Amino acid sequence: xxxxxxxxxxxxxxxAIVQINCTYQTSGFNGLFWYQQHAGEAPTFLSYNVLDGxxxxxxxxxxxxxxxxxxxxLLKELQMKDSASYLCAGMDSNYQLIWGAGTKLIxxx
Amino acid sequence: NAGVTQTPKFRVLKTGxxxxxxxxxxxxxxxxxxxxxxxxxxxxxxxxxxxEGTTAKGEVPDGYNVSRLKKQNFLLGLESAAPSQTxxxxxxxxxxxxEAGELFFGEGSRLTVL
Numbered sequence: 001x002x003x004x005x006x007x008x009x010x011x012x013x014x015x016a017i018v019q020i021n022c023t024y025q026t027s028g029f030n031g032l033f034w035y036q037q038h039a040g041e042a043p044t045f046l047s048y049n050v051l052d053g054x055x056x057x058x059x060x061x062x063x064x065x066x067x068x069x070x071x072x073x074l075l076k077e078l079q080m081k082d083s084a085s086y087l088c089a090g091m092d093s094n095y096q097l098i099w100g101a102g103t104k105l106i107x108x109x
Numbered sequence: 110n111a112g113v114t115q116t117p118k119f120r121v122l123k124t125g126x127x128x129x130x131x132x133x134x135x136x137x138x139x140x141x142x143x144x145x146x147x148x149x150x151x152x153x154x155x156x157x158x159x160x161e162g163t164t165a166k167g168e169v170p171d172g173y174n175v176s177r178l179k180k181q182n183f184l185l186g187l188e189s190a191a192p193s194q195t196x197x198x199x200x201x202x203x204x205x206x207x208e209a210g211e212l213f214f215g216e217g218s219r220l221t222v223l
Contacts, residue, residue, distance in 0.1 A: 004151060035212075042199060042214035043152075087152070095210070099151030
């Protein structure tokens, strides 16, 4: 079966660094997405990885290891506005997205 | 920039009633999707469309119907609502359906079925 696993909730301190992990099992693989979703709002696109390695975009970076079926989202210099849920989604061989349940990130001052 | 607009934002239905959710996008995207989001679960695809006049079933299509008569609009219908359909519904669109097809989401429609 197809499955995306990510932690339910994480807590971090303002100004610190946090890493949100995601493991995936998909039928075929056409990339791994990360979305951010603030409470009561729509998800918004953060990153896309299809090759192994680290993609950096400002304070946010995303890593992919296809051999391990593993990705992480790294958030640096955390700000209170980063408090949100972070959704991991794998794209299968039919280009369908399989979504994780999301990781709720709580930032404390 | 309107992007993806969903109406209504909130709705309360009684079991057995019918309703239609409207999604409109102004980005000339070919692909449109309807998802539902429930607590503790990932987004689940209900139906999708790869172009005007086309629709296809997603992961959880039962109890829902869709239509894409115009490229910019994607309608989701509930013919006979059930309490299990209480959820937040998101419409999304993308310019491509394949890799790197970033999804643009609407603000969501919160539906409660009593």
